[in-house]
Amino acid sequence: MQGKTAIITGGGSGFGREVALKLAKKGVNITVVDISKENGEETVRLCKDLGVKAIFVQADVSKVEDVRRYVKETIDSFGKIDLFFNNAGISGSGVKTVECSIEEFNNIVDVNLKGVFYGLKFVISEMLKTGGGVVVNTASLGGVVGIPTLGAYSATKHAVVGLTKVIAGEYGRENIRINAIAPGTNETPMVMAYPKEAIEQMAESVPMGRLGQPHEVADVVCFLLSEESSYIHGAVISIDGGAAAL
Numbered sequence: 260m261q262g263k264t265a266i267i268t269g270g271g272s273g274f275g276r277e278v279a280l281k282l283a284k285k286g287v288n289i290t291v292v293d294i295s296k297e298n299g300e301e302t303v304r305l306c307k308d309l310g311v312k313a314i315f316v317q318a319d320v321s322k323v324e325d326v327r328r329y330v331k332e333t334i335d336s337f338g339k340i341d342l343f344f345n346n347a348g349i350s351g352s353g354v355k356t357v358e359c360s361i362e363e364f365n366n367i368v369d370v371n372l373k374g375v376f377y378g379l380k381f382v383i384s385e386m387l388k389t390g391g392g393v394v395v396n397t398a399s400l401g402g403v404v405g406i407p408t409l410g411a412y413s414a415t416k417h418a419v420v421g422l423t424k425v426i427a428g429e430y431g432r433e434n435i436r437i438n439a440i441a442p443g444t445n446e447t448p449m450v451m452a453y454p455k456e457a458i459e460q461m462a463e464s465v466p467m468g469r470l471g472q473p474h475e476v477a478d479v480v481c482f483l484l485s486e487e488s489s490y491i492h493g494a495v496i497s498i499d500g501g502a503a504a505l
Contacts, residue, residue: 263287264333266329274346274473280309283311326377340385345382345397354408372418379394379396391434394435399412401416420495424495427492438492443471445471445473470500
């Protein structure tokens with residue numbers, strides 16, 4: 260993977276940062292995309308410390324102009340896009356579906372569905388110009404099962420699964436390889452901010468009896484972005500300690 264270029268949305272923290280650092284260790288140049296300037300620039304610093312080139316593009320993935328910009332700045336800096344971790348997303352307030360406000364619903368759809376679609380549209384268009392590339396979309400446990408109180412989130416993550424499968428069928432013969440991951444609950448900063456009792460309940464509900472670690476998700480993402488997974492295409496890989504098996 261030495262010398263390849265990757266775009267990582269939501270690269271300022273969580274899965275995004277873990278994937279950025281693992282790819283940087285393999286010699287991949289990185290574009291970190293995040294809405295948080297502080298977090299994104301820190302990931303870039305960590306990547307550069309590993310000896311690769313890295314840039315930060317502050318962007319709201321729900322805005323078409325921001326997505327166009329992170330793609331353009333990557334092409335301007337590195338000349339091509341080989342790998343794309345289409346990862347940025349938000350969850351929700353945890354209310355029953357019909358109690359979700361219209362504003363919150365629209366916001367979740369804008370980031371989790373439209374943002375993923377915009378990324379696919381503009382990144383794959385560039386990949387096709389240079390002979391192909393590899394994409395990993397972040398879906399969720401909520402994209403393969405229904406999760407009560409996360410209706411809008413779950414709906415958008417099901418949609419990400421659908422987009423992944425359709426793109427696989429449309430572009431596989433043009434050397435675009437695409438898969439999705441479906442992580443369960445992990446010890447990310449967002450989750451660890453929950454009350455201790457809630458965290459313990461979430462861990463207890465997992466067949467393995469614990470929450471996941473971000474590096475366990477990042478290991479799978481990097482595998483899917485590598486040639487080691489060259490015949491895995493259109494798949495949705497659960498990384499959830501068995502939660503989807505229940």
